[in-house]
Every structure is written in C-alpha cells, then in structure tokens.
Amino acid sequence: MEAHVRRENRLVLAHLYVATLALMLGAVFGLLQSLSRARWVSMPSSFDYYRMLTAHGVLMAIVFTTFFIVGLATLLTYRAIPRDRSLALGWSAFWLMTLGTLAAAATILSGNASVLYTFYAPLKAHPAFYLGTTVLVVGTWLVLIDILANAVWFWRTQPGRRLPLVVHGSACTFVMWFIATIGVAIEMLFFLIPWSLGWTPTVNVMMTRMLFWYFGHPLVYFWIMGAYLIWYNIIPLHYGGKIFSDALTRVAFLLLLILSTPVGIHHQFLEPGIAAGWKWLHTMNTYGVVVPSIMTAFVIFASFEMAAQRKGVKGFWATIRSLPWTNPAFTGPALGMILFIFGGFGGIVNASYSMDAIVHNTMWIVGHFHITVGGPVALTFVGTAYWLIPRLTGRRLFAPKLALAQTYTWFVGMAIMSTAMHWAGLLGSPRRTDDVTYFGVQAAAAWMPHMRAAAIGGSLLFLSILMFAAVAFGTLFTARDETQVIEVAQVEEHAALTPAYLDRIGTWATVAVVLAVLAYVGPMHELLEAHVYGAPGMRTW
Amino acid sequence: MALVVFLIAIGAAALSENMIPPSHIQTIDPTKVAQTPPFDRPGLRQTGQRQYEAYLLAHIFAFTPPHITIPVGSKVTFYTTSPDVVHGFFITNTAVNMMVVPGWVSSATHVFRRAGTYLLLCNGYCGSGHHYMYGTIEVKG
Ligand code: HEM
Ligand SMILES: [Cu+2]
Ligand SMILES: [Cu+2]
Numbered sequence: 001m002e003a004h005v006r007r008e009n010r011l012v013l014a015h016l017y018v019a020t021l022a023l024m025l026g027a028v029f030g031l032l033q034s035l036s037r038a039r040w041v042s043m044p045s046s047f048d049y050y051r052m053l054t055a056h057g058v059l060m061a062i063v064f065t066t067f068f069i070v071g072l073a074t075l076l077t078y079r080a081i082p083r084d085r086s087l088a089l090g091w092s093a094f095w096l097m098t099l100g101t102l103a104a105a106a107t108i109l110s111g112n113a114s115v116l117y118t119f120y121a122p123l124k125a126h127p128a129f130y131l132g133t134t135v136l137v138v139g140t141w142l143v144l145i146d147i148l149a150n151a152v153w154f155w156r157t158q159p160g161r162r163l164p165l166v167v168h169g170s171a172c173t174f175v176m177w178f179i180a181t182i183g184v185a186i187e188m189l190f191f192l193i194p195w196s197l198g199w200t201p202t203v204n205v206m207m208t209r210m211l212f213w214y215f216g217h218p219l220v221y222f223w224i225m226g227a228y229l230i231w232y233n234i235i236p237l238h239y240g241g242k243i244f245s246d247a248l249t250r251v252a253f254l255l256l257l258i259l260s261t262p263v264g265i266h267h268q269f270l271e272p273g274i275a276a277g278w279k280w281l282h283t284m285n286t287y288g289v290v291v292p293s294i295m296t297a298f299v300i301f302a303s304f305e306m307a308a309q310r311k312g313v314k315g316f317w318a319t320i321r322s323l324p325w326t327n328p329a330f331t332g333p334a335l336g337m338i339l340f341i342f343g344g345f346g347g348i349v350n351a352s353y354s355m356d357a358i359v360h361n362t363m364w365i366v367g368h369f370h371i372t373v374g375g376p377v378a379l380t381f382v383g384t385a386y387w388l389i390p391r392l393t394g395r396r397l398f399a400p401k402l403a404l405a406q407t408y409t410w411f412v413g414m415a416i417m418s419t420a421m422h423w424a425g426l427l428g429s430p431r432r433t434d435d436v437t438y439f440g441v442q443a444a445a446a447w448m449p450h451m452r453a454a455a456i457g458g459s460l461l462f463l464s465i466l467m468f469a470a471v472a473f474g475t476l477f478t479a480r481d482e483t484q485v486i487e488v489a490q491v492e493e494h495a496a497l498t499p500a501y502l503d504r505i506g507t508w509a510t511v512a513v514v515l516a517v518l519a520y521v522g523p524m525h526e527l528l529e530a531h532v533y534g535a536p537g538m539r540t541w
Numbered sequence: 542m543a544l545v546v547f548l549i550a551i552g553a554a555a556l557s558e559n560m561i562p563p564s565h566i567q568t569i570d571p572t573k574v575a576q577t578p579p580f581d582r583p584g585l586r587q588t589g590q591r592q593y594e595a596y597l598l599a600h601i602f603a604f605t606p607p608h609i610t611i612p613v614g615s616k617v618t619f620y621t622t623s624p625d626v627v628h629g630f631f632i633t634n635t636a637v638n639m640m641v642v643p644g645w646v647s648s649a650t651h652v653f654r655r656a657g658t659y660l661l662l663c664n665g666y667c668g669s670g671h672h673y674m675y676g677t678i679e680v681k682g
Contacts, residue, residue, distance in 0.1 A: 048669060116666055120627050122643060123668070205627070205642055270638055272645040276564040357636040361629050361664035428633030430664035435672045443633050443660040533570045535643040538626055540601050540668025 015071030026059035027465040034458030049434035057117030069226035073170035080164035096139030103132030124537030144174040172253035180218030187211035202534025213264035221260035236489035238330040241307030262519030328403040332383010339375030364425025398474030406467035417457030424450035571643035574624040599628040602670030629665030656682035
C-alpha cells in the first residue's frame, strides 16, 4: 500500500471503529430496554430507563450512523479522486465529532440529559448536552467541505470528465445533510443553548419542535443515502454485477437531495398550533420522496437480473438463487433490503392521517424504525464493514462464518422484534415507556405477550451485535493480506449517456433550499405571528 | 401513472373532513393554567343530549381529573393543555391521540360507541414518572 493510501485508511478506520463502539454500547441499552418492557428486568433508579433510552437513541440514530456514513463517503471520495492530499480537514472533522460525542455521552450517562434523542423542550438538559451535539454536527460540516473541495479539484484538473458517481452521491448526501442540519443548528444556537445557560428565561416550544423535525426527517434520508451509496456502487461487486444506469443513479441521489427536507411536519400531525393545510402539504411531499426508493428497488433488481443473464440464469427465483448468499458483505445489505420492503409499507401507513392517529407514539413506530434504520441501513453498514475493514487494515477477515451467521441472526432477531413491536403498537402500547403495565389495568395486559416476543427478538439482535464486534475487532489481529482491493462497481456498457446537468450540484442544492423554504415559510410565519407564550425549562427526571 | 392516481386518491382522502388531524390553534399561558378558565376547573361538562366537553389537564405525572364516567354513545370533545412539559394524550382503541404542548390547547372529539373501561395514557415522554401517568374513561352501558 502506498503511504498516502495507508494514511487515508487510518482516518476511515477511525470512523468505522467509533461507529462500532457506539453500536456495541447502544446494543447493551437496547437489550435492557426490551427486557425492561417485558418486565424481566427492572432498572434501578440510579440508572433509570429513560437515561438509558436517551443513550440508545443518540448512540444508534446519530453516532453509529453518522460516523459510518462519514467514513464511507470520505473513503469513496478519496479513492475516486486519487491524489496526495492533506488530511487536516478530515481529521479535524473526526476529532470535532468525537469530542462532541464524548461530551454529549458523558452528560447523558451521568443522568444530566434524560431528554431522549429528540430533546423536546421544555425538558431542560445540562448545556453540555446541547453543546456536545452541536459540535458533533459542526464536525460533519467539515466533511461536506472536504468532499466539495475534492470535487472542485477534480473539475479544475480534469475538465470535461464526469464527476465520479460515488463522489456525486457522497456530495448529494452531505449537501442534503447540511441543509437539514441548519434547522437543528438554529434550534441549538438561538433557542436551546442560550436558554439552558440561563440567558433566556423561556423558550418557544412549538418553534423548537418544528426546527427539530425540519432536521429529524431528513436525518432518515441521510441514513438511507448512506445505504444507497453501497447498494448502487458496492454490492454489484459481490455478485459480479454492474451499475444498471449511471444517469438513474445520479437522479436518485438528486431526488433525495431536493425532496428530503420539505416533509418534516408529517411528524407533527397530532400537534396543536400547526394548521391542517400545512400538514397536508408535507404529507403529499412525503409520498413524493417515495419515488427515488421505488426507482432504487427497480434499478437494483435490474442489476441482479443482468448479472444473472450473463451467467445464463433466467427467471425471478433462479436470479435470486444465483446471488452470493454465503458472502456476509452481500447478505448484510440483501437481508436488509428484504426488511426494507416491509418497512416501506409501514412508512406509507404512518404518513396517512387516519392511520397515524392510531399508531402515533405507540410501539408501532418503534417497530417501524427498527425495520428501516435498524434493518436495511444498519445491516447494510455491518455487512459492508466485513468488506471494508479487511481492505483498510490489509488483513484477512476474522471468522468469516461467524460474520455470515451474524447477518442471518440479525435478520431473524429484527424480524421477530419488529413484528412484535408493530403488533403491540396496534393494540395501543405506548413507546418510550419503562413499565407498560399501568398498575394492572386490563387494556394493558394484552400487550405483554408482544413485549416478551420483542425481548426475545431483541436478545437475538444483541447476540448478533456481539458477533459483529468479535469479527470487527478480531480483524485487527489476523494475518496480513494486502491483495484485497477497494474498488467500486462499473456501469453497464449499454447504460444511457448521462446529461451534464445532473452534475450541477450547486443548482440542485439551490432547488433543495427553495423547496425547503417554501414548505416552511408559511407554518413558521404563523407560529411567529401567533401570540405564543414561552415556557420555562424543567428537569422532571 | 399508477403512482399519480394513488397520490391523488390519498390526497383526496386526507382532505375529507373526518380525517383532518387535531390542529387546534389556541394559545394559553402555561405558567397561569390553574387560573385560566376553563382549566381552572378541569372536568366533564354536559353540553347536550349525550354531548360532553371534557377539560383534562395533563401534568407531571397525572391527568386531572384522572377518571371520568360517561354513558355509552356519548360524543365527547376533549380539551387539554399542560402547565409543565410536553405530554401525550392517547385513549387506547380510539383515534384520540394528540400531543399536549405547554402554551397551546389541544382538542379531539370521539363518540364512545362501546361500553367498557378505556385507558387514557401519556404517550409523550415527560420525565421519570412518565409510566405512572394514566387515567380511565368509564363508558357505562
Ligand atoms: C440490540 C439491538 C437492539 C435492541 C434490543 C433495541 C431495542 C429497542 C427498544 C426496546 C426500544 C424502545 C424503547 C421504548 O420506546 O420504550 C428502542 C428504541 C430505539 N432504537 Fe433500538 N434496539 C436495538 C438496535 C437498534 C439499532 C441498530 C438502531 C438504529 C441504528 C436503533 C434505534 C433506536 C431508536 C432511534 C430508538 C428510539 C429511541 C427513542 O424513542 O427515544 N436500535 N430500541
Ligand atoms: Cu419521518
Ligand atoms: Cu408522559
């Protein structure tokens, strides 16, 4: 390995191992949560359920996913644009993100920020929690600058050549992320931080919620874009396939860039203070953002099919059987895709008014996001780690059979846990609640069998994450093997030519900003016009 | 094309009246809830034949009043607000499900067609006693 590649690999590995540690710690809390809800474990008041749930949400939804996606996008960008580059920006991003994470985690684990990962005001955490999370987000902005700087360098030095597909995808992902995180940055800097420091006496609660969800929904698409980077560009390598179409891949990422933000109010269906018309508008937009996902399903299957045809395989089931079901780097993402099909149906249900009123804030929602982010996204990342880590460390994968078994265990555990959660949710079991027996009220008794099933599924999932950790850390000590290379899939020869305007990321970013402003200027204006009473902060834990 | 038809169908369904989500727009000073009518006297008020308005306060970690009783077939409009943090207001086996935000009044209506005990619970995390926050609605046959 050349020296500069080795240096880049170290940066990427740093991100992947922080992600792994977050996943491991988060899994311990996840397990305890599912056992507590089944009443097989009772958390002591010195380390209560909600402290643990805050840690689980932050570690899984923010830390694990963000570090992994940053590592992945950095790697793909650096490899697609090889040059002897300075890693100062990359390492600054890593250290800002890590320090921010440590500050937030220490505040949560010491019991000073049991506000859950949505930190809804007027629950008031210690300022270090808000400051830490803000620093984490600012760190990710440096990653955007790094990716864009590399793209600009590419355009300058190689005029006339197309921006590599993975750089295009990484740039779309982080531009979208930047636009989305502006919302949470405003929430932090102008509302929560001054208020938690005691500089302002009260806070505009509805405004902070709207700013949070302006960020909170695109957060989901950030995870999905990270997974799509892998689905489009990496997994075809595992089955000897190619990327179905260069143009369609770029279109999918551009659609996610422009459509991910103007949808956040669908998380606020059941809140006062927002006119029904805005809720309707955001719901319609939500159905729009389904389009790139349907496109992705089509393009991925087409890629499977073309690879199978080259091997002389025909028909749906024969195509499926021809895929490498014993390679964990493939089975992780592929089993994740199967879970995603169910997650997609659930998502369409959530976004409809009448159904949302029944499932809002019930375990249905928890079942839904475990089968979307905890399934397709996390399992794609975990599976891809089996491909990345050996190539980055220049070592053999430790215990490949364990790795393979890990992906299937996850699939089964997640299917059980998520099904049980969906079911309990339909029966009314609330989410984010330690003990759901309600002193023996009869209506609550019907939830218990499902809570126990979820705990069994959760235990399998926990076991699966332990297996992953064993392989990830084991691979630091195996025999050297530098023959494995990091590459990305090629595009099918017949793929249609890509129009140049698909590479104008600046123009598309402007469209994204305009759509976000149009979707939010009305409801935010109404909130500012209304005679709003501020709420003083409170620590109710 | 199929997608467009689907979107139009969903859009139209969402607009039809009974599917409009609770979007009550009314503010209230959260530090003065106990002095502000009608929440200074929370409880059930009959407004007509099998018609009620229920003013329930959601606060840490209880609903006030925690139990109400109504005859089967009653149409009840619930009004709720919070003097402290955000809560949830969810009656299981119904579509009465709303966020209670300090500074705002939330409202939803339901016709109780079946007799029995309905569980009212807080489904918005509000602090260490969140799981103790519940009430009941007794629907008498
Ligand atoms: C060992 C594996 C896991 C188990 C057993 C587990 C279990 C749970 C349980 C029982 C809850 C619900 C608690 C409640 O609402 O009262 C929960 C919440 C959550 N989980 Fe997991 N989980 C696991 C892995 C994951 C993964 C991999 C992710 C995402 C990458 C994830 C993301 C979340 C999020 C975002 C929440 C919501 C937190 C909140 O409501 O504030 N979990 N988990
Ligand atoms: Cu969402
Ligand atoms: Cu509560």
